[in-house]
Amino acid sequence: MSSDDTPTARAATPIDAVAERWVDTLVDLDPLWxxxxxxxxxxxxxxxxTPAGHDAYIAAVRATLDELRATPPADSVDRVTxxxxxxxLALDIEYDEQRLHLRDLNVIxxxxxxxxxxxxxxxxxxxxxxxxxxxxxxxxxxxxxGYIETLRLGIEEHVVPAKRQVEAVAEQCARNAGPEGFFRKLAHDASADSGEPLSGELLERLRAGSDASRAAxxxxxxxxxDELLPVAGDADGVGREAYxxxxxxxxxxxxDLDETxxxxxxxxxxxAAEQAAIAEQIEPGASVARAIELLDADPARQLDGADALREWMQGLSDRAVAELGATHFDIPDSIRTLECRIAPTHDGGIYYTAPSDxxxxxxxxWWSVPVGVTRFTTWRETTTVYHEGVPGHHLQLGQAAVNRATLNTYRRxxxxxxxxxxxxxxxxxxLMDELGYLxxxxxxxGMLDGQRMRAARVVIDIGAHLGKEFPGCESMPAGGVWDHEKALAYMLDNVNMDEAFVRFEIDRYLGWPGQAPSYKVGQRIWEDLRAERARREGGSFSLRRFHSEALALGGVGLDTLRTALLGDTE
Known part of the structure; x- marks a missing residue:
């Protein structure tokens, strides 16, 4: 059922005030917020x-941390906050102590x-x-x-990113600055959403800004x-301490990184075993590669053109909202609208942007359609719509915004x-597989294809950054330490993706340590929490109640989530 219900208004507390001031500080220091x-x-x-901007941020972190620790919580909501x-905040200080902001450069x-x-x-x-x-x-x-100044300080302090990241980002900069790049197109295509032309003076400002941004x-x-690449690191991995x-x-x-x-x-x-079983269902005796070939060739699973893609996404999303709102989730009317759009970029990714506060x-x-791609298959992406929309990111982040009466801005x-x-x-x-939607x-x-990729990322990311021994894969024998070549071979053996995309993915893992495994490890923790709640509550366990309680917390770290849902520690 749909619901306009919001939690009973909760009086703001001193802890809420600290958190709200922290949000205001973030906006003041970085207006992108x-x-x-x-x-x-x-x-x-x-x-x-610039480095001075980072120092101002760390000073604000320390002041807020001192204030927070001196402020007693008034209730359970405060304790979570x-x-x-x-x-x-404490982690920000640890990052500063290792000077990791000085090598903040990666491909994504x-x-x-x-x-x-x-x-x-x-x-x-x-x-x-x-x-x-x-x-x-x-x-x-x-x-x-200012960013260049920060990276220059990294050179002075010998805290630099890897050569592979520097080379790839330089190429990205060239594309953005090019005659067909983002900034030129932004100014050239500028018009109000109504289609009304902009004033001549504003168009001149946009063009001048575009030219200045391209030059930057x-x-x-x-x-x-010329400066960073010659001194950048040869090793892709960051080592155990930083990782x-x-x-x-x-x-x-x-x-436990080794157990993980x-x-x-x-x-x-x-x-891989689950995929093999599904391939057998699609065609007796078929390999996974053969099953994928059949699915890609199936006219019933194909969409022609970006407009058809957007309409398909929207229809599938609307159905999920309507049906899940009647069964396993309480979905307020205020977040029942989820817009499916074609992105203005062409990187090939699919992503979600949360509603405004x-x-x-x-x-x-958003679907960022690569240049020249006009035909799409639905079998891989059905699960992606659920991932990005409902019950995935949209329900999670939208519900946090709905809970204004209970959660401060930081939590929401x-x-x-x-x-x-x-x-x-x-x-x-x-969950959608459990509920029969897949x-x-x-x-x-398609769901298993994505899940296997996320599992492979756990292995590649931890293995490469911790310098573990390569376990081997179908196309490369075991032995030696993980490196870019081994990571590429392992990934290509475990996913069904264009090699150019896989190469970008490997660069992403090597340049953004710890992020890629967080998907699958996070899923593991969510599933473990649900299983433990079900074990403790026995026959009284309600999946709908578990979902409601978990999402009502807003965004939190997974250790905080565990404490809030299981109450094992304060």
């Missing part, structure tokens, strides 16, 4: 990306991408919206130059190639980890 949260003001600015915020989620990515979230409905975009384009060169990315590319920090950052939990690696190997083998901007599922919109969010989304995929063999094979 204002765009993410949907806050008015400062939406045309960047924060200080304090535990989670304290863990996050570093300032090199984030300074541009923010434009994807900026509204374009009115001239005022486009004026904000023009202002941010004008401010971008200083932000890029050209400077960044030159710095990367442990990254793992905790993305999980919000401490796990062995579990990952077991998961890969289990997924005031729920004016709805949650959105900022707290949480990849392990919590992506672990939930993978849990949601398996009963058709092709759709189930």
């Amino acid at each position: 204002a765009t993410w949260l949907g806050r008015e003001g400062r939406t045309g600015e960047y924060g200080d990306t 304090r535990n989670d915020l304290e863990a996050s 989620a570093s300032p090199a991408q984030g300074l541009r990515d923010v434009f994807d979230l900026m509204p374009t409905a009115t001239e005022t919206d486009w004026a904000d975009i023009a202002s941010r384009l004008t401010a971008l060169p200083a932000a890029v130059d 990315y050209q400077r960044l590319e030159a710095f990367l190639r 442990a920090l990254h793992s905790r950052r993305f999980l919000g939990a401490t796990v 690696y062995e579990w990952g190997l077991e998961e890969v083998a289990r997924m 005031d729920l004016v901007r709805p949650g959105r599922m 919109s900022i707290a949480g980890t990849s392990g919590h969010a992506e672990g939930w989304a993978l849990y949601a995929e398996r 009963g058709e063999p092709g759709d189930r094979l």
Whole structure:
């Protein structure tokens, strides 16, 4: 059933006040948070990306941590807030002590991408919206130059990223700065959503900002190639000490990395066996490769054109919202709208952006269609719609926004980890299989295809960064330490993807330690929590109640989630 019910209003506490001030501090230090949260003001600015800006951030972290520790919790909601915020702030200090911000460069989620990515979230409905975009384009060169200054300090302190990441990001900069790149297209295609032309003065500002931003990315590319690359690290792995920090950052939990690696190997083998069984159902005697060939060739599973893709996504999403809202979840009317869109970029990914804190901007599922791709198959992506939409990210992040009466802004919109969010989304995929939504063999094979990839990432990521011995795979014998070549071979043997995409994935894992495993490890923790609750409650266990209680917490680290749901410790 649908519901407009919101929790009974809870009086704000001193802990809530600390958390709210922390959010205000984040927005003040980095106005990109204002765009993410949907806050008015400062939406045309960047924060200080220089080393001095980082020092100001760490000073704010220490002050907030001291204040938080001196403030007693008033209730159970406060205890969750304090535990989670304290863990996050303390980890920031550990990162600073290892100077890891000085090597913050990778192919997917570093300032090199984030300074541009923010434009994807900026509204374009009115001239005022486009004026904000023009202002941010004008401010971008200083932000890029500050980032270069930070990386230069890394060179001085001998804290540098790996050569592979530097080379790849330099190529990304060249594309963004090119004549057909993002910034040129942004200014060229500018118009209000209504289709009304923008004023000549505003168009001139947009074009000038576009040119300045292209020049800034050209400077960044030159710095990367000429200054950073010659001194960048030869090794892709970051080592056990740094990796442990990254793992905790993305999980919000401490796990036994060696045990998790062995579990990952077991998961890969289990997924492969499940896929083989499904292939037999699709065609007796068929290999997994043969089953995939049949699915890809099936006209009933094909979509022609991006418009057809978007309509298919929207229809599947709408059905999930309607049906799950009547059975296993309480879905408020305010988040029953999920927009499916084709992204303005062409990287090939599918991703979700949360609703604004005031729920004016709805949650959105985006498909970044590669240039030249016009035909799509549905069997792989049915599970992806559930992952990104309902019961995945949209239900999780949208529900947090709904709980304004109970949760402070930090808990609703900022707290949480990849392990919590992506672990939930993978849990949601398996749940949809349990509920019969992936009963058709092709759709189930698609789910297993993705789950096997996530399990392989656990093995590759931990193995490569911790320097473990390579276990071998179909195309490469065991022996030696994990490296890029071995990671590529292992991944290609365990996924059905274009090699160019797999190469990017490997670069992503090597440059963003701990993030890729957080999906599957997070799923493991979510499933373990559900199993333990069911064991403790016996016949009184309610799946719907478990989901409601878990999602009502908002974003938290997985250690905080365990404490809140099981009550094992304070």
